[in-house]
Amino acid sequence: MFKQKLLFVVLGAAIAATYGTAAAQSPAKGKAGLSPACSANAPVRDYLVTVGEWDTVPKDREGKAVAYNDRGFARAANSKLERYNFDPSVIIVKRGDCVNLRIHDLKGSHHNVTIEGTEIGTEGAALIDDAGKVLSKAVARANPNAFEGPEKLKAGEFVRGEQVAFKFQANQPGTYRMICEVHTFVGPKGELRGYDDKGKPVQGPMVAYITVLP
């Protein structure tokens, strides 16, 4: 088991070292590594991604809630440490594949998705029912879940219970970061953080990695 894990780590590092990240390759605008339209004969790959949540209230060995430190931020006893995640968080496809993504919001009031360095994301994407029928679009609107509060949703946001669908053709090898901007603070050098620049937790970073093999 350990050897298998190690192999994945080594393989991942080798892929990252060979192809670099999308940010490092800086695809020119308008000539993105992923395009929103697929050619007719492209092999189709379907991925269902669920939005999940990890949370815990750190306790000592006797089960008593304790103060703790989260990545440099002091947190009081009984503070919930939480983070949203994509599951799966690693997607590996081949150059030329047409990738269909369906993302189902299970946890968290709302999210969005953008694939860094490309024009691909959930802005205006289809909201589909369980059978794949298009119900509406991820555009600015009132939150359909009344109990979530009065805040209006921005374009690209989808809410708990909704499933958003979009596709792209993988044109250029590399590793692309798929980010939820609601739960990720992107620092000045592109670093992904779980706290914004004012120290407010954003329950992230919420990121998945799409690797396109040559």
Ligand SMILES: [Cu+2]
């Ligand atoms: Cu999110």
